[in-house]
Amino acid sequence: MRVTTSFPLGTLRDTPSEAEIISHQLLLKGGYIRRINSGIYAYMPIMLRVIEKISNIIRKELNKLGCSKLLLPQLHPSDLWKKSERWEGYTAGEGIMFNLKDRQGKEFGLAPTHEEVITSIASEIINSYKQLPLCFYQIQTKFRDEIRPRFGLMRSREFIMKDGYSFHSSKEDLVSFYKKMEIAYENIFTNCGLETVGVDADSGSIGGASSKEFMVTAEAGEDTILFTKSGSYAANIEKAVSIPNEAIPLKTKTDKLLETPNQKSxxxxxxxxxxxxxxxxKVVLYIARFEDKSEIPILTCIRGDQNINEIKLHNLISNKHSSNLIKLNKIENIKHIEKNLSNLPIGYIGPDLKDTVINKNSYWTKTWLRIADYSASNLSDFISGANKLNFHKVFNEFSFSEEQFLISDIRNAKKGDFTIKGNKETLREKKGIEIGHIFQLGQKYSEKLNASFSDNDGKLKNLWMGCYGIGVTRIAQAAIEQNYDENGIIWPIQISPFEVVIIPTNLKDPIQKNLTEEIYKDFKKNNLDVLLDDRDERAGVKFKDADLIGIPFQIIIGRDSINKEVEFLCRSSKNKFKIASKNLLEKFIYESEVMYNKKS
RNA sequence: CGGGGCGUGGCGCAGCUUGGUAGCGCGGGUGCUUUGGGAGCACUAGGUCGCAGGUUCGAAUCCUGUCGCCCCGACCA
Known part of the structure; x- marks a missing residue:
């Protein structure tokens, strides 16, 4: 590609002020993306090449596994989503699905994910166990009306994702395919030149049993991962379990009130x-709102030095209730409290808070769903609120009985905790960017959408499903977050828009111009990804741009042209040396092979 | 949704306190010089100052409303 005739660069001299993190700044400054609206970006030609490289790597690896590529619609009729009971949760309130009505008044959603559509198709085309397993995938734009889009492509409202869905005749087959997919994912990320960590993850609103996330570790990451030094354990903090430090036994052993005026924390x-x-x-109150409009007040207990993990809590409550849990809010809004509760001594609440504080005319369920974390239920002597303003109480031989309390792990694991592996290893903490997520969905969608097949015993059974996502545009940005310097991006060669850029320093010199053309044609002839910066710019400008856009190799054609010599520069190592132009192609092929193999 | 900040040419910003009809740097165009790390000089094009009201002889500037964007949080997978 020639910059002047077919590949305008569009780099900026100043960094647009909207960008906060380095990868976002470099994407904008390098002319890779342009913002159209909050969380909506145009991918410029140079960006599209990166996206296509990543897509190709994904495609190769998935095809090896026998997956078939297809393309699904993005406009989904609401009835499909109503069947899976996700329409309300995804559209109402803080749902993330853009939705609209057609001229007939029929409701549609703009797809944030494709479980419904693919399951509905699978149910039509899969009749027999003999057709299984099958795995379909697509690489396509997804739409999510994020509450707060941010960091460029990291969390945008329109983004490109690879999503795949597998269908199986048994749980065992699903599990074995899932494991193969896990390896395929590791290959994909390595082939993209990325360093990733696989962690246990919460499966969130997608649902399902087991799930694993692939994280690029980077300071700018929005997720927190906990792991051990040896690698024996790694999990997203949302899912992580651990053993907290020992509690200090309470000395006072008698029941008594403790006057604690204005001591709410x-x-x-x-x-x-x-x-x-x-x-x-510590007692924290929540109100849980369900898809069927019912509202249940929740009372949670946890040891004072620990914090509630609201995702674990969400999942626990969700599993205990037949309707979908849509929202879980802390009870702290004064208006809500006044409307639904009486005589609530905020800041002084204990585990034995009476059900009678819930107003008779409230539309809430009239009893607290009481939940205790293990860290609390392991205590029998402790201090907690006395359910009386300005008083705490010594609880002596209090029992979190299973009749009254749901006892479970609803605690946030944190760094420094011991792992549950019993090997006395402690947890460390790092920030990560989630670039891939694989789930064992099980039969959740096949049941709701009635997707069944005839098994070899002649019985009709629901399909077992897995689903597998990769954030394509997010990978591109995460790769920058992991590979840059003060001059700009340093792409891993595998996903770089070009493998090499040719920089003639003075095209007015016919000797340089001829040599440039010679080399460019030679590279083109060998099917190499080469960019020719043939702009009539000063050398310095081209050097700066080449560094900024981050092509791994630069060929500089200058004064030594007279001797048929050029310079060859490696962007990442900054190594630069002179070489006779006749040896250049061979040298480049060798050096690029080394770079490809180093990481893949 | 709560808190903070910002909307002035393609990009980065000043001007606003104390109203007088818009400016700087970069970028664009033309010419000459220059030519290995974002060149110099000269000329030049480009903005109804987010939008709508109001105050005033006069509003980028003051007032009211509104829209949008960014950041932190809440939230979300």
């Missing part, structure tokens, strides 16, 4: 009464 109580946070049980 754990730290206040500890400071004023010479207590340790591990001697306190």
């Amino acid at each position: 754990i730290s206040d109580i500890c400071k004023n009464n010479n207590l340790d946070p591990t001697q306190i049980v």
Whole structure:
């Protein structure tokens, strides 16, 4: 490609002020993307080449696994989503699905994901176990009306994703395919030149049993991952389990009230009464709203030094209830409290808070769903709220009985905790960017959408499903977050828009011009990804742009042209040397092979 | 949704406090010089100052409303 005739660069001299993180700044400054609206970007020609490289790597690996590529519609009729019972949750309130009506008044959603559509198709074309397993995938734009789009392509409202869906006749087959997919994913990310970590993950609103996320570790990441040094354990903090530090036993052994005026926080109580946070049980109230419009008040207990993991809590409540849990809010809004609760001593609530505080005329369920984390239920002597303003209470031999409490893990694991593996390893913490996620969905969608097949025993059974996502545009940005320097991007060669850029320093010199053309044609003839910066610009401008856009190799054609010599420069190592032009092609092929193999 | 910030030419910004009809740097165009790390000089094009009201002889500037964007949080997978 020639910059002047077919490949305009569009680099910027100043960084647009909207960009906060380095990868976003470099994408904008390098002319890769342009913002059209909040979370909506145009991919410029140079960006599209990166996207296509990533797509090709994905396609090769998935085809090896026997997956078939297809393309599904993006406009989905609401009835499909109503069948899976996700329409309300995805459109109402803070749902993320853009939705609209056609001229007939029929409702549609703009696809954030494709489980419904693919399951509906699979149910039509799969009749027999003999057709299984099958895996379909597509690479396509997804739409999500994010509450807060940010960081460029990291969390945008329109983004390109590879999503794949597999169908199986048994759970065992699903599990074995899932494991193959896990390896395929590792290959894909390695082939993209990325360093990733696989972690146990929450399966979220997609649903399903087992799930694993692939993370690019980077400071700018929005997820927190907990892991051990040895690699024996790695999980997203949303899912991570651990053993908290030991509690300090409470000395006071008698039931009594503790006057604690204006001591609403754990730290206040500890400071004023010479207590340790591990001697306190913290009670947090929530209200859970379900798809069927019912609302259940939740009372949670956890040890004072620990924090509630609302995702675990969400999943726990969701599993205990037949309708979908749409929203879980802390009870802290004064208007809500006044409307539904009476005599609630905020800041002084204990695990034995009476059901009678819930107003008779409230539309909430009239009993608390009481949930205790293990860290609380393991305590029998502790301090907690006395359910009386300005008083706490010593609880002595209190029992979190299973009749009254749902006892479970609803705690946030944190760095420094011991793992549950019993090997005395402690957890470390890093930020990560989620670029891939694989799920064992099970039969959730095949049941709801009635997708069944005849098994070899002649019985009609529901399909077993897996689903597998990769954020294509997110990979591109994550790769930059992992590979840049003060001059710009340093692409891994596997996903770089070009493998090499030719920079003639003075095209007015006929000797340089001729040599440039000679070399460019030679590279083209050998099917190499080569960009020729044939602009009538000063050399410095072209050097700056070449560094900024981050092509891994640069060929500089200058004064030494007279001797048929050029310079060959490696963007990442900054190594630069002179070479006779007749040896250039061979040298380049060798060096690029080394670079490809180094990471893949 | 809560908190903070910002909307002035393609990009980055100043001007606003104290109203007088818009400016700087980069970028664009033309010419000459220059030519290995974002060149110099000269000329030049380009903006109804987010939008709508209001105050005033006069509004980028003051007032009211509104829209949008960015950041932090809530939330979300």
